[in-house]
Amino acid sequence: MTYGPRSLTGALARYALLGLTGLILLWAVFAGARWATSFQESVTLQSGMLLSREFDWNRHGRWDLFATNGRARLARDVEFVCFNDRYVFVQSYDRGFTGLYDADTDSRVPVDYSDAMDISGLDKPGGGCNGYFTGWVGPGLLLDDGRPPFLPPCAWRNVDNVALRDRAWFERPCAPGPWPPERQ
Amino acid sequence: MGALSYDFGAPYDFGDVAFSHSDGVVRGRFVGRVDDRGAMLRITGETTFEFTDIFEDPLDIGIEAGGTPYPITGNWTARFSAEVMKDAGRSEYGVVGGR
Numbered sequence: 060m061t062y063g064p065r066s067l068t069g070a071l072a073r074y075a076l077l078g079l080t081g082l083i084l085l086w087a088v089f090a091g092a093r094w095a096t097s098f099q100e101s102v103t104l105q106s107g108m109l110l111s112r113e114f115d116w117n118r119h120g121r122w123d124l125f126a127t128n129g130r131a132r133l134a135r136d137v138e139f140v141c142f143n144d145r146y147v148f149v150q151s152y153d154r155g156f157t158g159l160y161d162a163d164t165d166s167r168v169p170v171d172y173s174d175a176m177d178i179s180g181l182d183k184p185g186g187g188c189n190g191y192f193t194g195w196v197g198p199g200l201l202l203d204d205g206r207p208p209f210l211p212p213c214a215w216r217n218v219d220n221v222a223l224r225d226r227a228w229f230e231r232p233c234a235p236g237p238w239p240p241e242r243q
Numbered sequence: 244m245g246a247l248s249y250d251f252g253a254p255y256d257f258g259d260v261a262f263s264h265s266d267g268v269v270r271g272r273f274v275g276r277v278d279d280r281g282a283m284l285r286i287t288g289e290t291t292f293e294f295t296d297i298f299e300d301p302l303d304i305g306i307e308a309g310g311t312p313y314p315i316t317g318n319w320t321a322r323f324s325a326e327v328m329k330d331a332g333r334s335e336y337g338v339v340g341g342r
Contacts, residue, residue, distance in 0.1 A: 089304035119256035119266070138253055171331055186249035186273075197253020199266065208268045208295035208314075209254055239250065239272040240293035240318045 102201040105144045105191070105225045106162030110137065110198040122198040124149055124156075126165035133160050133167065139195035141188035144224050146179035148188075150195060180222065191228055193217050205232050214238035247288065248274045257296075265303075267296035267315070275323065283326045293318045 101111040107127035113135075115121040124134040124147065134149045134156035141148045146168075151157045159168040159175035168175060176182035183189040192215040200211045213233035217223065252270030275288015299312035328334040 186247045194250030199254035240291050
């Protein structure tokens with residue numbers, strides 16, 4: 060048998076290729092599972108309205124606002140929210156969805172920004188938000204199991220607004236440290 | 244009219260910068276003012292941005308395959324100046340709830 064050594068080399072190469080393929084498949088299964096579960100993230104606001112991360116081919120996922128029944132989509136592509144026990148003002152990448160949403164009617168309130176902030180009690184003189192946070196916060200920072208750096212600054216917790224009923228909300232994880240960021 | 248200030252923060256996907264990036268967090272504060280210019284509003288100010296991320300889980304499987312995660316941070320400022328219509332209905336950018 061003159062081809063013995065070549066066969067051994069070939070067999071080793073085949074096993075190596077098989078092992079590599081197996082590793083790649085294993086990685087694909089784990090990474091795919093993590094990717095898929097990332098689209099099951101959601102945040103239920105005090106009002107009962109729901110922010111949910113949705114699959115989107117053109118973006119790395121997007122956040123949508125749903126009515127209190129959890130099914131009717133009210134707004135797409137949410138970047139920031141300002142919210143209290145009844146209302147949420149949404150800043151959307153799609154300006155058509157930017158506006159105030161009322162959980163009592165599960166619909167958008169057809170008023171401009173200034174009136175929206177006034178009637179909802181979300182207005183903070185001089186700017187900002189007078190809801191559960193004083194800043195405009197992205198839904199991805201509101202997850203129940205949020206980890207640094209995906210947390211809102213602790214300094215944004217609007218504990219001074221005594222009208223807010225869900226005081227336990229202020230016990231959620233937040234990012235300690237100085238605020239605002241220092242200028243360079 | 245007068246002084247205007249607000250804070251903001253959200254995760255953003257930086258995968259377009261480099262594949263190895265995923266979500267990072269940008270937070271910041273805008274400090275400026277709004278002045279009356281007849282039919283227009285003039286908005287000027289400066290935004291301080293802060294970027295935070297952690298380099299971890301390079302295999303994206305939920306475990307650290309060797310190495311130690313480390314934070315990536317940075318901050319910067321940018322000036323802002325704009326004139327916008329008072330009547331949002333006259334602006335292609337300003338209509339709220341105008342679908």
